[in-house]
Amino acid sequence: MSQDSQTPESVPTADGMPMLGLGTWQNEDPDQCADSVATALEMGYRHIDTAQIYGNEAAVGRGIEQADVDREDVFLATKVWISELAHDDVLSSTEESLEKLGVDYVDLLYVHWPAEAYDPEPTLSAFDQLVDEGKVERVGVSNFEPEHVDEAIDTLDAELFANQFECHPLLPQEELRARCEDAGVNVVAYSPLARGKVFDVPEIQRVAEKHDVSAAAVSLAWLREKGVTTIPKATSEDHIRDNWGALAVDLDDEDVAAIDAIDEREREVDPDFAPW
Template identity: 45%
Template sequence: MQHTLKTQGVSIPRLGLGTFRVPNEDCQPVVESALALGYRHIDTAAMYANEAAVGAAIAASGLPRDEIFVTTKVWHDQLAPHAVPLALEHSLAKLKLDYVDLYLVHWPAPGMDMAATMEAMMALRDSGRVRAIGVCNFNLPMLKTAVDTIGAPIACVQVEYHPFLDQSALLAYLGGKGIPLTAYAPLAQGRVAQDATLQAIGRKHGASAAQVAIAWLLDQPNVMAIPKAQRRESQQANLNALNVRLDDADRAAIAALPKALRYVQPAFAPDWDAAPA
């Protein structure tokens, strides 16, 4: 299995550590543990309010900065062109870093001037404060606007993706553009552990249902995953999923699971079913 994906001049470890809902006061030891185990891709966001802890963990690790891939995100109320660079500076100050490897628009905002926002993101990349840019939670029409109309150099698209949610249309589009998809909530917020099909596949491979879900995502050529794991044992188990090899029978069984279960649906989410123009 390929362990990194190259996109827009950066190389991203395919398995990262997500930190959503890891409070700042708990986050530093969690990230320190992950880095000690070998994680080199850490995902945070301004909205998570834990960037300071992530930065402290990176500093405490003693690892060279260029060995750690750090992603953070700008919240949807900061997408005006003048606000985007200010948001980045706040994030960098909390992280105590000179740059981030990937800066993402966390959610689209209704009525946003996408061209102006993307231009602001591109300017940050040109400045060297951001090595690559991308977006989260864009539907297909929004992505086509960003990539095809505006020409934004999108390095990856981060969306909810797990064995219970179909993202085939998005993956087909991204695959044609050479843009990877990063799966957040890859364990369906813990629900994969209780799934009988995934448990049965796991027994066959000496793995857990969660490891099967991660292996299924990383079995796909253009997909990365950022499961959250606070306990060291869970972090190690997720890393061990890199060694699980699924077969065609496993893939068929997972393909037959329900595929319309979306668990991250805030009031401000876009229309996921909007058809591209």
């Protein structure tokens, strides 16, 4: 399949979630953010990821509105920040997110981190309420370790749909991915290119040369082979298109094994309040 032949229908999905999306972290210029979202949607992307703390929900909503794509065809996700995780704050801050995004519902709402105001019972009961009210289609968590995933599953009435965390060839997260798979929880990888560090890894460079594609495309294809959804951040049309081109990359067993064998480890996101 050539890059030009890819369509939204050709994007693999995980329980209805397109496995390649556009991340918007640090896409803070409102016009640039709106344009990048619109560009991605016009190109064929159907999964857009944002968060309250990114400060760009309004711009993301404007980008969705700009694109010639029906709202119901866009898988839209946002995240509740750690200061807003008390029960009533989840409800009020999500209402604000919906207003900023200009939508009646989001397809997926995440707990951004199990930190600060997070308390499983009151926090997750608010998420359940939002599902019951039709304002949230699916419940997710982000940066949850295996024990937090288990606790969330036991606490929620709704199904736990996804866990979003940093994952890439330099941080493959085998244990956490396996726990999510066993529990039927989809994995969504943020920073899937390790903030560009994958570009300098010889094993990835060799696979990229073999397929005549970018190191970014190889890394995204490797994650897809692992059943992981990716949401690489990109602002320029060239980068958005290059990531889209990863869908046309078919890695063979030798390629996957070569990337699996990388022993370098690098975590890019490691705040003081992280649970690990």
